[in-house]
Amino acid sequence: MGQVASVKRYIDDGAGQFTGTTRQFSTWINKVNENIAPYGLEIDEFQVENTAEYVSFLDVQFTFNLQGQLQTDLHVKETDSRSYLHFSSSHPNHIFSGIVYSQCLRLRRIINSNERLEAQLNILKGAFLESGYPKKMVENIATKVLSMERMLTRKKVDTPAQQTPLPAVPIRVISSYGSDNELVSVVQKYEDHLRRTRSFSESEYQPAPSTTSSAPKGNNKLFQFVKKTGSTLRSRLVTSKQLALGAKHGKTEPCQRRNCKCCSMILSKDSITTNGKRIRSAPGNCKTYNIIYLVQCSICKKNYVxxxxxxxxxxxxxxxxKFYEIIDGRAVDITSDEYSLDN
Known part of the structure; x- marks a missing residue:
């Protein structure tokens, strides 16, 4: 800790079981506060109840019954209005059914008694009906969740003893369009230190021992750095965003459509020089849109952007x-940008 510049410590929510009276618990909690005070810590909020009386913990309230069995129920704060996205809003139907299902499934995971679960589901159904949800949808989803098992059995996969273990998959660190470069540089700097921590020292990321001297050592990287996220429908449609965010260069190709009068104007070069500066072309064709284009006169070699x-x-x-308007002798404004190519 000597090299740490500053430290913030806190204890988040906790829960447990105490054997003794309420007075003894108060004495115990005061003693705990005395011991953690030098570290800048204090337990200033706590709740203690007798056996079979519920204690709230986050969105759960729990207790131990007289037989010592744990009982859980939903804890709803007084400020919770139980209001949900109204059914009249402009969203597809699967959004509404997903909200109902996720909220019902949340109760299934919290409450370990079907009787208490059914009671809480009835309250939840009433809240959804007030938000305009169809009664049939709410009833079907609640009934389905009520019949589900609270805990699923983990599937066991039998693997042959001689099967070769799969190589370790690096942990991906994704930087959205380079916005997290500072974080990426810190992770890269301390990657070797992380490899020596207990979390990774006994993991598959450690290089396997080899008897041959030519075998590479330490090639199992902990992290794989990705500079931008995968393409979305929006980034595929908006070509200008792709060109602005990436360093993409290449030849502009003819579109090869029949009778396309633009194909013959496409330069076969991957760059062009104008005003002493070399400009590299971007990939695309005659059908590409949202672009900045450069046209060079084949006679005087002047450029128009x-x-x-x-x-x-x-x-x-x-x-x-517009060029044909000039040929026909029409009265045109030759200073207009529309005539720049052929003037």
Whole structure:
């Protein structure tokens, strides 16, 4: 602890069983506070009840009956309004059924008596009905949960004694578009120290002993660092976001559609120089949209930079139509950006 700059210590919620009177418990808790006071700790809130009387702990209230058996029930704070997402809101039906199921399943996991569970489910059903939920939906889900087992039996898988153990899978540290670079650098810095802790020193992340000197040592990495999350529907649709957040470069390809007048204008180069600066092209084709494009005159080699939210071929068609207006001798504003390509 000598190298630790600052420390914050706290004791969160705890619960247990005490043998003795209420007065003896008060004496005991005072003695505990005396011993932890030098560490800046204090138990300032506590509740003690006699046998068969419930004590609240988080969202659970529990007690031990006269036979010494643990009994649990739901604890609802006085400030809990028991209000849920109203059924008239604009959400798909599976959202509402999922809310009902998760809340009923929560009661199933907390309460260890079917009689108390049924009573709490009836209260919960009333709360959902007040929020406009269909009675049939609520009844079916509550009945299903009431018939479920509270604790599922763990399945045992028989594995052959000679089976080769699977290699350790690294722990993924995902940085959302590079927003957690500081955290990633700290984890990378102390990875070797973490490997020597008790949590990992006896795990499959330790390199297996080898009798050959050529075998690599310490290649079982604890962490695998990922710089951004997997693609979403939004990032796939919005091309500009992909180009802005990633360092993607490549050739722009023709779309190969029949009679596409834009394909012949696509440069085969992966970069172009303008004003002494080299600009690398981005992958895409004539149908790509939400882009910044650069067009180079084949005669004077001057460059024009534009942007469009439409497909590239549609933007080129717009420039082409304005060019024909000039050829036809129409009165046009040649200073307009719409005529820049062919003026």
């Amino acid at each position: 534009g942007r469009t939210i439409n497909n590239l071929h549609k933007r080129m068609d717009g420039h082409r139509s």
